[in-house]
Amino acid sequence: MYGFHLALTPFPLLAHNRNYAYGMTMLENDDLDFYQEPQEAEFEAREEVIKVKGEDDVKLTVRSGKHGPIMNDLVETISREEPVAMDWIYTRLENEMLQVSYEISHAESLTEFRDGVSKIHAPGLNIMYGDAKGNIAWFGAAKLYSRAEGVHSKFILDGADPTQDHLMLLDFDQNPQAINPRWDYVYSANNQPEEVDGRLYPGYYLPEDRAKKIVQLLEAKDDFTQSHVEEMIYNVQSSNSAELAGIVLRNMSLVKMNDLEKEAIETLKAWDGSYKKEDIAPAIYFTLIYNILENTFKDEMGEETFDQFIKAHLSKRQIAKQIQMLKSRLIPDLVKAQLTITSGFAYGVDILAHRQTLACNGKTIAVLGSGLNCIYPQRHQADMLKI
Numbered sequence: 001m002y003g004f005h006l007a008l009t010p011f012p013l014l015a016h017n018r019n020y021a022y023g024m025t026m027l028e029n030d031d032l033d034f035y036q037e038p039q040e041a042e043f044e045a046r047e048e049v050i051k052v053k054g055e056d057d058v059k060l061t062v063r064s065g066k067h068g069p070i071m072n073d074l075v076e077t078i079s080r081e082e083p084v085a086m087d088w089i090y091t092r093l094e095n096e097m098l099q100v101s102y103e104i105s106h107a108e109s110l111t112e113f114r115d116g117v118s119k120i121h122a123p124g125l126n127i128m129y130g131d132a133k134g135n136i137a138w139f140g141a142a143k144l145y146s147r148a149e150g151v152h153s154k155f156i157l158d159g160a161d162p163t164q165d166h167l168m169l170l171d172f173d174q175n176p177q178a179i180n181p182r183w184d185y186v187y188s189a190n191n192q193p194e195e196v197d198g199r200l201y202p203g204y205y206l207p208e209d210r211a212k213k214i215v216q217l218l219e220a221k222d223d224f225t226q227s228h229v230e231e232m233i234y235n236v237q238s239s240n241s242a243e244l245a246g247i248v249l250r251n252m253s254l255v256k257m258n259d260l261e262k263e264a265i266e267t268l269k270a271w272d273g274s275y276k277k278e279d280i281a282p283a284i285y286f287t288l289i290y291n292i293l294e295n296t297f298k299d300e301m302g303e304e305t306f307d308q309f310i311k312a313h314l315s316k317r318q319i320a321k322q323i324q325m326l327k328s329r330l331i332p333d334l335v336k337a338q339l340t341i342t343s344g345f346a347y348g349v350d351i352l353a354h355r356q357t358l359a360c361n362g363k364t365i366a367v368l369g370s371g372l373n374c375i376y377p378q379r380h381q382a383d384m385l386k387i
Contacts, residue, residue, distance in 0.1 A: 037066075125142065191206055219369050240320065248288060342367060
């Protein structure tokens, strides 16, 4: 078995031999919770020393309680006086990664490989698998859990409320996964997986544009050579940036723009979504996006919180949502002209076109790449019924 190892780990985490190969990316699922502890809570304190080459040691006093370390002492941006503890599923369960790496690197079948993957608890990983027998698989590998009704993990939880402390661990069979799917490929781009236990699992996933681009490239052909795979790996064209830019441009007025601004708009209009090093349009696009996010959120968030927001995946996931709220000026007129709107039923602008057409009592056709008996994306099932 040839592959890549973590330091001091004897078994590879990404590897291949003549029989099978496997790789991984981050799942990006939410496996951290924060609790506001009562002021009267008791904490244990310990000293931590971080050795820094060529510099003085960094010394930290860490207070820990029932839910984990108190973050007020360690993170400057936590301004509240009440102690806030960080609870990570990684520290709640036994770490079996050494056993995992052994089992997946010594598996003699897809079933044995899946058994090894099922022992991963945190951090969550997307595990990709393929073998010489033609089997392919993707596993969202993590110990996923649900909470009591009404408990929202995106908020700081109440450390004194036992109902907010209870985790209902899910069986691995409930994890998102695909084994030899009928569409004949698996992929991952750190994107939001489909429903888990009937709901979208919370996380800090990347926007769907990379995943959508992968699907577009895979759906276009089924006879890939090595050079085709290389072209796909080096592809720098976004699946939705040009579309999102188009929505913004259709809702902009050129009346008060100077000549330089108008030139920038014309550059953006001609953009195909590629991010080549000589392209100017991407810089214009992201400047425009930053201004939209800043004008939308900064006044409510404040300078410090907005600075945190803009550096996180969360802001990237807001781009499409915010732009799609700029409703198309075209669809109402097209519906009025009794034209049928046809789109691809995918994430982003595709589903927006269907939904706005329906909202205008128009006719719309969804072109499905997966067939009527396998609706994808699954979260658009309700839209399918309306269409």
